Amino acid sequence: MQENTLWQAVLGEIELSVSRGNYVTWFKNTQLIRYKDDVAVVGVPNIFVKNQLERKFNDLVVNILAKNGIQPSRVEYKIHSGIAPTTKHNDEGILKNPGAITGLSEVSTGPKLRIANVTHSYRQGLNDRYSFENFVVGAGNELAYAACQAIAGSPGTRYNPLFIYGGVGIGKTHLIQAVGSAILAAKPNARIIYASTEQFVQEFVDALRFKKNTTDFAGFYRGADVLIVDDVQFLAGKERVQEEFFHTFNALYQANKQIILTSDKPPKEIPTLEERLRSRFAWGMSIDMQTPDFETRCAILQSKAAIQNINLSQAVTELLATHIHSNIRELEGALNQLLAYCEMRGVEPDIQVATAMFENVKNRPKHINARQIIERTAKHFHVSMEDILGPKRDKDIVVPRQIAMYMLRCELHLSFPKIAHELGRKDHTTAIHSINKIEKETGLDGPIKQYVSELKEKLYV
Numbered sequence: 001m002q003e004n005t006l007w008q009a010v011l012g013e014i015e016l017s018v019s020r021g022n023y024v025t026w027f028k029n030t031q032l033i034r035y036k037d038d039v040a041v042v043g044v045p046n047i048f049v050k051n052q053l054e055r056k057f058n059d060l061v062v063n064i065l066a067k068n069g070i071q072p073s074r075v076e077y078k079i080h081s082g083i084a085p086t087t088k089h090n091d092e093g094i095l096k097n098p099g100a101i102t103g104l105s106e107v108s109t110g111p112k113l114r115i116a117n118v119t120h121s122y123r124q125g126l127n128d129r130y131s132f133e134n135f136v137v138g139a140g141n142e143l144a145y146a147a148c149q150a151i152a153g154s155p156g157t158r159y160n161p162l163f164i165y166g167g168v169g170i171g172k173t174h175l176i177q178a179v180g181s182a183i184l185a186a187k188p189n190a191r192i193i194y195a196s197t198e199q200f201v202q203e204f205v206d207a208l209r210f211k212k213n214t215t216d217f218a219g220f221y222r223g224a225d226v227l228i229v230d231d232v233q234f235l236a237g238k239e240r241v242q243e244e245f246f247h248t249f250n251a252l253y254q255a256n257k258q259i260i261l262t263s264d265k266p267p268k269e270i271p272t273l274e275e276r277l278r279s280r281f282a283w284g285m286s287i288d289m290q291t292p293d294f295e296t297r298c299a300i301l302q303s304k305a306a307i308q309n310i311n312l313s314q315a316v317t318e319l320l321a322t323h324i325h326s327n328i329r330e331l332e333g334a335l336n337q338l339l340a341y342c343e344m345r346g347v348e349p350d351i352q353v354a355t356a357m358f359e360n361v362k363n364r365p366k367h368i369n370a371r372q373i374i375e376r377t378a379k380h381f382h383v384s385m386e387d388i389l390g391p392k393r394d395k396d397i398v399v400p401r402q403i404a405m406y407m408l409r410c411e412l413h414l415s416f417p418k419i420a421h422e423l424g425r426k427d428h429t430t431a432i433h434s435i436n437k438i439e440k441e442t443g444l445d446g447p448i449k450q451y452v453s454e455l456k457e458k459l460y461v
C-alpha cells in the first residue's frame, strides 16, 4: 500500500479513537513519510505536535499501525517542511485553513492572508477572521468546540440554546462567530444575526428614543434563523431590555431557531438577571470554557505566526506561552508586538529579542487611561487634541481618531458608548464602525497595520 493511502486509513481510525479536538490539533496535518528498515517516519508540522505525539499518542499510533499490517520497531516523528501551511481559498475567497501550522525549520512561502470581501444576502456582524479552520482546539476549549461543530451541522436541533461561559479573551467570540459563518457557508440564505449585547441594548434604546416604538427592532431579531448574542452578562440590571430579550428568545425558541449565547459567568451568577431568563439560558447546554493549556497555547501561537508566514522558534513560543497563560487575546497581542518590533528593526524574533521585550513589559507602567491613549495617538500622528476630539472630517484626522477608538477597545476593553464619549462623539455606532474598520485593516498588510503596531509599541513608553 502507498504510504499515503495507508496513513489515511490510520488517520481514519485515530479520528475515531480520540476526541475531535485532539484529532484536529495533533493529527490533522501529519503524514507518513517513510516506512523502511523497520522504522516508520511520521511527518509533523512542528515541535509541539512532535512532543505531544511522542509523549501522549505514540502507543495509539503504534497500535493502529499494527492493525493496518505495519509493525515497525520504532516510530519517529519528524518535523517536515512538506507540511507547510495548507492555506486554501474556497471560491468565495475566504481563507479556509489559515490555522495550518508550518514547520519550524523552514520559512514557509504559503500565500498571504486574504480577507474575504464578500457580501452575503443576509449576514450581520460576522467576521471572516473567526473561522473553525483557524481555531486551535485543545484542553480547555474542546467541549465548546465540539458543541459548536454539532450546531453548525444541524442548527436548532440540539443544544438549544447553547450557553458558553468563561473568562476574557479565551476564544468565546471566535467560536460563536465561526458557527455563524459555517452555517452561512452551508446555507447562504440563512438569516444569521450576531450581535454583542451592547449592540442589542443600544439598538433597543435607540428604537425607543428615536422611533418611539420597537416594532422594527423586534421584527429584525425575531426574524433570525440563528441568533448569536455575545456577552449577555451585560443584560444585568437592564429590566426593559431583559423583557424584550425574553420575548425574542421565546419566539425563536418556539420556532426551533438556534440561539447561541456567551457570558463571562454562568447564568445563575449573573446578578439581577430575571429568573425566567436565567432558567431559559440553562435549558439547553451550558459549557464552561477554560483557558487553553500550555500545549494548546503553543499551538495557537504557531498557528498565528504561520498565518503571517513567520517561523517562531520553540524557545520563543514557550516563553510567550509561559508568560501569558490566561488570555489568548493578550498572547496574540504579545506575539504581534514582538513581530512588529522585529520587523521595524529588521531582526529575527529570536529568544534574546523576546526576552528583552518581556523585560520591558514587566517594567512598563501597568495603567494607562483613556485620555493618555488618545493623547499618545494624537501625538503619534501629529494631530492636535482639539482636532482629534473635534468635528473635522479630514482624512488625516479621521484615521487617527478611528485608531484611537480601536486602541481604547483593545487596550482598555471599553464599551462602544464609552469610547464614543471619550472621543467626544454622541453616537456609539461611529465607534462600532471605526473599530470594525481598523480591525479589518489590521488583518491586511497595509499601512494601517503598520501604524497600529508602531503605536502599540509607543503606548506604554
Ligand code: ADP
Pocket: 130, 134, 135, 136, 137, 141, 166, 167, 168, 169, 170, 171, 172, 173, 174, 175, 292, 300, 328, 329, 332
Ligand atoms: P473572548 O470572546 O472569550 O473574550 P475572543 O474570541 O475574542 O475571546 O478571543 C481573543 C483572541 O484570541 C481572538 O483574536 C481569537 O482569534 C484568539 N483565540 C482564542 N482562542 C483561540 C484558539 N483556540 N485558536 C485560535 N485563536 C484563538
Ligand code: MG
Pocket: 169, 172, 173, 174, 230
Ligand atoms: Mg468575546
